[in-house]
Amino acid sequence: MRKLSTKIWILIIAYLVLTIAFMYIFADFLYEKFYVEDTKSEMVEIGENLQSMYTGGKVTDTFVEKVEEFNRHANYDVFAVRNPRELSACVPFEIDYNTLIGPNERRILLKGETVTKIGYEERFNREVVSVILPLLDQNRLEGIIYIYYPLAKITELAKTEVAIFIGGGMIFALLIAILVHQSLKRLMRPLNELQTAVEKMTEGDYSTRVKVASKDEIGMLSEAFNHMAEAIQQEDEKQKAFLATVSHELRTPISYIKGYSEAIQNQLLEGKEREEALELILREAIRMERMTNELLQLVRKEQEEIEMLPIVLSETIRESVKLLEGQAKEKNIRMMQKLDENIIVQGDEEKLKQIFINVIENAIRYSNDNSQVTILCYESDHRAIVEIQDEGIGIPEEDLPRVTERFYRVNKARSRADGGAGLGLSIVKQLVKQHDGTLSIKSALGEGTLVTISLPIMEED
DSSP: OOOHHHHHHHHHHHHHHHHHHHHHHHHHHHHHHHHHHHHHHHHHHHHHHHHTTOOSSSOOHHHHHHHHHHHHHSSSEEEEESSGGGGGGTSSSOOOHHHHSOHHHHHHHHTTOOEEEEEEETTTTEEEEEEEEEEEETTEEEEEEEEEEEHHHHHHHHHHHHHHHHHHHHHHHHHHHHHHHHHHHHHHHHHHHHHHHHHHHHTTOTTOOOOOOOSSHHHHHHHHHHHHHHHHHHHHHHHHHHHHHHHHHHHHHHHHHHHHHHHHHTTOOOHHHHHHHHHHHHHHHHHHHHHHHHHHHHHHHHHSOOOOEEEEHHHHHHHHHHHTHHHHHHTTOEEEEEEOTTOEEEEOHHHHHHHHHHHHHHHHHTBOTTOEEEEEEEEETTEEEEEEEOOBSOOOGGGGGGTTSTTOOSSHHHHHHTTOOSOHHHHHHHHHHHTTOEEEEEEETTTEEEEEEEEEBOOOO
16 A cells, blocks of 8 residues: 555656646747747848848849858858849759749749748758848849748757756756655654554554644644543543442442342341341342443433423422422421522423432432421523532532542442442433533532532523
8 A cells, every 4th residue: 555655755746747847848839939039030130131232123243242241240041142043052952943932932022021931841851940032123023132040950959958957857856856755754754653653542552642743734633633542541441440330339239149148048047137138138139220220321321312492490390309208208308499480491301300309319318307408590690500408418528529420429338328329420410411501519518518500591582
C-alpha cells in the first residue's frame, strides 16, 4: 500500500513537471511569435527605406550597388534586381523565377503592396522570413527588393536556450524532489507517530500518547487524539473499577446466602437461628435483586433516548410524594410542600418521577423519626428549581463530591442493612443530565441534606 507521503510527493513532482513543460511550450510560443514578428517588421522597415531610394524609371546599377553595399553590413540577405528573373543569380542556390514570384505575388506587387511570407517555403526547402517590395514606374514592375532571413538561425538559437532551460529545469526539479521528500518525511512524522499510537490503542494500551510538536492542523489532531486517549483510559479505568465493585458487592450477599443455605441444609441451625438465617437469606436476595435492577436501569438510562413532552412539574412532584407517604408515616415524618403551579418543563414524566422518588426516598430513609422533609419548587433565572431538604443524619463534607458515583456509600454498614447499593444518586444524576439539568448536594453532619435540582423551563412560542 502506497503511503500518503509518497502520494503527495508524486503529486507535487507531477505538478512541477507539468509546470516546466507548460513554461517551455509557452516560452517557445512567445519567443517564436514575438521574435519572428519583430524580425519581419524590421525587414519591412529596411525594405521601405531602400525602396524610397528608387526614383522611377529603369533600375540603375547605382541603385543595385547601394543595395548590395547595404547587404554586406546587414543582418539580413538583401537584393535588388531589375528583372525578377535575375533573382536566381543572387541567391546561393538555383531557383525557378516562376515559383519565386508567382502570379498571385505579381498581382500584389503591381498594386504597389509588399509581399511578406513566414514559414516553410518549398522553393527554398527551409523555413524563412521573406519580404518582397516592388519597384514600380507607371504601373510597370521595373524590379524588386528581396529580403529574406532563414528561420533556421532563430530555431537553433531557441533550441540552445531551450536546452539550457530544460537542463536547468530538470536540475531544479531534482532539487525540489529531494527537498519535498525531506519536508514530507518531517511533516508526516507526527502522523506516523499517531498511526503507531492508534495501533497500540487497538491492542488495549490506552496509556499511549503522541507528542504535540506544532500548533497547526496536525498538532491539533495530535492534541485531540491525546484528549480522546485520556478519556478512553479514564472510561476504561472506570469500567474496570465498576466491574470490580459489582463483583465485590455481589460476592458478600452470595457468600451469606451460600453459607447460611449450607448450614440450613446440613441442619446446623435450629429454631430462632434458623429463622434469622432465612430472613438474612431473603434480605440479601432482595438486595441482590434491587442492585441488579438498578444496574440495568443505569445502563439503560445511558443508552435510551427520552421522550420530551410538556410537564406540569408540581403535579409530577405531588405524585412522587404520594407514592412515598407510607414510608414517611412509618417514621412519622412530615412532608411539607410548597410548589409553584405555573412551572412547565419539557421532559419525560416517568423519568422525572424516578428522579424525585429516588431523592425523596433517600431523604426519608436517612431522616430521624418525627422530623420533616421540605420540598420546594420555584422559578429562578428562567429555570425550574426543586429543593428537597431533610433533617437527617447528613453527609460528611469529604464524601459529598463522590456521593453520585456508582456504588459509593457514605455509611456502608447502614446502606447494606437497608438494602442500598449506592446506585440511586448515580441514576438521578444521569436522568437530570438527560433533561439538560443540574444536580447539587449540600449537607452538614447531624443537620440534614439539601438536594437541588435545576431544570430548564419550557419556552413559550
